Amino acid sequence: MSRLEEIAHRHDDALLSEGSRVPTGAPILELKGLQKNYGYVQALKPATITFLAGEVHAIVGENGAGKSTLIKLLTGVIPRTAGEVLWCGHPVELATPNEAIARGINAVHQEVVLCPHLTVAANLFLGDEVNQYGLMRKKQMEKMAQSVLDDLGFGLPAGAPLGALTIGQQQLVATARAAMRGTQFLIFDEPTAYLTRQESAQLFKLIRRLQGEGVTIVYISHRMEEVFELADRVSVLRDGTHVGTRNIGETNETELIALMINRSIEQIYHKEEIPIGQPILETRGLSGPGFEDISLTVRAGEIVGLYGLIGAGRSEFALGVYGRQPVSAGEVYWMGKKVQIRNERTAMDLGIALAPESRRDQGLCLNLPIGLNINLPVFNRLSRGPVLSRSDEAANADRQIRDLSIKTPSRRVLASSMSGGNQQKIVIGKWLSHGARLFIFDEPTVGVDVGTKAEIYRLFAKLLREGAGIILISSYLPEVYELADRLHVFRGGRLVGSHDFHAASHEDVLAQAIGV
Amino acid sequence: MAITSTESAAVAPRRGMNVLFSLTLIGLLFALWIALGIGTASFWTPLNISNLLRQGAMTAILAVGQTFVIITAGIDLSVGAIVGFSTVVMAWLLQAGFPLWVAIVATLLVGVAIGAFHGFGIVRMGLPPFIITLATLTSLRGVGLLITNGSTISITNEAFTNFARADFLGIPSLFWMVILIAVPAYVFLHLSRWGRYLFAVGSNSEAARLSGVNVNRTIYMAYILSASCAAFVGILLASRIGIGNATQAEGWELQAIASSVIGGTSLFGAVGSVHGPLIGAFILATINNGANLLNVNSFWQRIITGLLIIVIVYFDQLRRRGSR
Structure with missing residues (x-):
């Protein structure tokens, strides 16, 4: 018996052992017409899915397809509207997260929800500490934690504060934590989004190992190659509907994508022949916090791609150009004239728009209505004297909602209730209503579904046709590679390579970004 | 992707909820009035009603004023101290022989200066609002006591002290002052872009900044408005009690925060209105007034206020959770 199982067996109580009695291949969790409505919106239409004990069951779908809703229902975070859930053949409520955990249903989320200030060991045992005479056995817990980590081959120090680890390592800790609780049913929500290749490999190893011990795995991902590498079966969701479940051997990528989107994959990267005009923005030796000596030019009708790893200085450069960060050296030329951009207003007035990297932290006022978010940059235009024109306000917001097909019943709905793709459209709508000559899009398609991606790329072409220039920042190489007329590679805050459209191979660009 | 018919047919849930909440608050206020009218003989007398309006004003x-600050996700703990300090400034200036209008304008300017100092501490020095306003809370009381040497300054200007007792069209002048403040405040918060900016800064100041909102100026504005309202109240209080005394208005900042919260303002920012806190303030005033009439031990009033805050904010939480 491994260390992991030994520790997990501390939890051999009645509720938990129920799940472990189900033989491999028999149904462990059955959803019968499970349904969730938020007011008028059907987030999950009646779904009937069976999960078999010991399988890796992938769930794929675009953003807003209902994947998160499904996880929240299974982990007891939200109550269902209708339908039945059978756990080991018995109907269960799953009314609270504690009930789900007590039955052995756990989830590892994309964003780690643990305490960064506590040690790895303390996090592993959080809420379940080893006590003697009412006092914590810190040394013993640390030793046990270390033996589990070593056993899993993670090579992580149990005594280090969790916050000192990378996001990927933290995710491994979260997974180990779930495994230590004698989990029977483990849900992974896009776990590899922030992981390096090596960390992903470690995670996959752990998933296979848990599967070997009889744990049922639900694996949610955008990445097709992972689904085909790991899963036994795959279920597809589209617009809140369960559109099918396939054995992995009897399907292929094309079929799954067709189920997911009803639209062909070639239509995604949309690039038009647009004549390139005069320079709009030129930076010469621009330096600031996080970037150094950056010289590049953006011309009308052109997409300039900035590629690099996270933290390579691309976003910092964008914030510097936009006046959010002070620039320490170098020059900026706008339409051939030297300018000083000291704050965001100056940048906006010149004609620069920035759709920032993080929608949640920089892009949106989440707990305010969609309409207010769209109008935020243009309120000074919607005012007649000191008082706002409410009809102009409504008209401007509704026009963007219509033009961008933001899926909402009303502009008064809070931005937080929108899916990732729709939130990105709100951010874009802000800047379309303001108007600009230079649009900076920082990771515009992270967490955005394929359909919305295609819409965003078509929008790029429209902006270019109207004579704008675009800076496209992305960590997803195919995106910048297929779209950018000129591709600049960043590493460690410096510009390390510049290529015309398709002039360098994927491998060369990647090698420059990593620095090998 | 077209919007389906079911979605476009859906009514906007948020506005409906807000109206509902306001109606509930007004309903609560009326229910209190009716209950007190039945329970006591003296509640619905002109004298008591004008008393109530003066108390709540x-x-x-x-x-x-407090609500502007709370909407930016801040807090202004100093307003009670500013009220006390303003009575001192007012009395001191009148005693020194300045004309009434000079004294009023100067006192209001003192409020503006204190608010600007709060803005400076938050924006330039990076202090949390709680800390900088807590610091002014204690030091302003000290400055006021220093000026008066611990005693009180009497106000002899009859015209000024009569004002708080006067009525206009049968309604106490102090209540007219509420209307004088509330109408422009409503226009400012709900109908002008500056109001929108307050909400945006309270929701996500970085997003507001990147959208071209001058975040620093917005924060200055909120604290200046709050402190100016407090200075204005100080002038009214000086008129009402006829003295300047730095220890007056003890704990009023908590009353103001409680009124605002009862009126639906979220301490996390970005949620609030002008009418909510007004109703909240008069609910609190009614409870105090009713407790006096019913001869309830005044200590109970504090306990009831506390319970009321818990109940109302809890129901508001339930409502928000339900609409999510």
Whole structure:
């Protein structure tokens, strides 16, 4: 018996052992017409899915397809509207997260929800500490934690504060934590989004190992190659509907994508022949916090791609150009004239728009209505004297909602209730209503579904046709590679390579970004 | 992707909820009035009603100012101290022989200066609002006591002291002052872009900044408005009690915050209105007034206020959770 199982067996109580009695291949969790409505919106239409004990069951779908809703229902975070859930053949409520955990249903989320200030060991045992005479056995817990980590081959120090680890390592800790609780049913929500290749490999190893011990795995991902590498079966969701479940051997990528989107994959990267005009923005030796000596030019009708790893200085450069960060050296030329951009207003007035990297932290006022978010940059235009024109306000917001097909019943709905793709459209709508000559899009398609991606790329072409220039920042190489007329590679805050459209191979660009 | 018919047919849930919440608050206020009218003989007398309106007026004005600050996800703990300090400034200037209008304008300017100092501490020095306003809370009381040497300054200007007792069209002049503040405050918060900016800064100041909102100026504005409202209340209080005394208005900042919160303002920012805190202030005033009439031990009033805050904010939480 491994260390992991030994520790997990501390939890051999009645509720938990129920799940472990189900033989491999028999149904462990059955959803019968499970349904969730938020007011008028059907987030999950009646779904009937069976999960078999010991399988890796992938769930794929675009953003807003209902994947998160499904996880929240299974982990007891939200109550269902209708339908039945059978756990080991018995109907269960799953009314609270504690009930789900007590039955052995756990989830590892994309964003780690643990305490960064506590040690790895303390996090592993959080809420379940080893006590003697009412006092914590810190040394013993640390030793046990270390033996589990070593056993899993993670090579992580149990005594280090969790916050000192990378996001990927933290995710491994979260997974180990779930495994230590004698989990029977483990849900992974896009776990590899922030992981390096090596960390992903470690995670996959752990998933296979848990599967070997009889744990049922639900694996949610955008990445097709992972689904085909790991899963036994795959279920597809589209617009809140369960559109099918396939054995992995009897399907292929094309079929799954067709189920997911009803639209062909070639239509995604949309690039038009647009004549390139005069320079709009030129930076010469621009330096600031996080970037150094950056010289590049953006011309009308052109997409300039900035590629690099996270933290390579691309976003910092964008914030510097936009006046959010002070620039320490170098020059900026706008339409051939030297300018000083000291704050965001100056940048906006010149004609620069920035759709920032993080929608949640920089892009949106989440707990305010969609309409207010769209109008935020243009309120000074919607005012007649000191008082706002409410009809102009409504008209401007509704026009963007219509033009961008933001899926909402009303502009008064809070931005937080929108899916990732729709939130990105709100951010874009802000800047379309303001108007600009230079649009900076920082990771515009992270967490955005394929359909919305295609819409965003078509929008790029429209902006270019109207004579704008675009800076496209992305960590997803195919995106910048297929779209950018000129591709600049960043590493460690410096510009390390510049290529015309398709002039360098994927491998060369990647090698420059990593620095090998 | 077209919007389906079911979605476009859906009514906007948020506005409906807000109206519902306001109606519930007004309903609560009326229910209190009716209950007190039945329970006591003296509630519905002209004298008591004008008393009630006078009692509620000052908290109401403070609560409106406080709400601007809370919407930016800040807090202004200094308003009670500013009220006390303003009575001293007012009395001192009148004693020194300045004309009444000079004294009023100067006192209001003192409020503006204190608010600007709060803005400076938050924006330039990076202090949390709680800390900088807590610091002014204690030091302003000290400055006021230093000026008066611990005693009180009497105000002899009859015209000024009569004002708080006067009526206009049968309604106490102090209540007219609430209307004088509330109408422009409503226009400012709900109908002007500056109001929108307050909400945006309270929701996500970085997003507001990147959208071209001058975040620093917005924060200055909120604290200056709050402190100015407090200075204005100080002038009204000086008129009402006829003295300047730095220890007056003890704990009024908590009354103002309570009124604002009862009126639906979220301490996390970005949620609030002008009418909510006004109703909240008069609910609190009614409870105090009713407790007096019913001969309830005044200590109970504090306990009831506390319970009321818990109940109302809890119901508001339930409502928000339900609409999510």
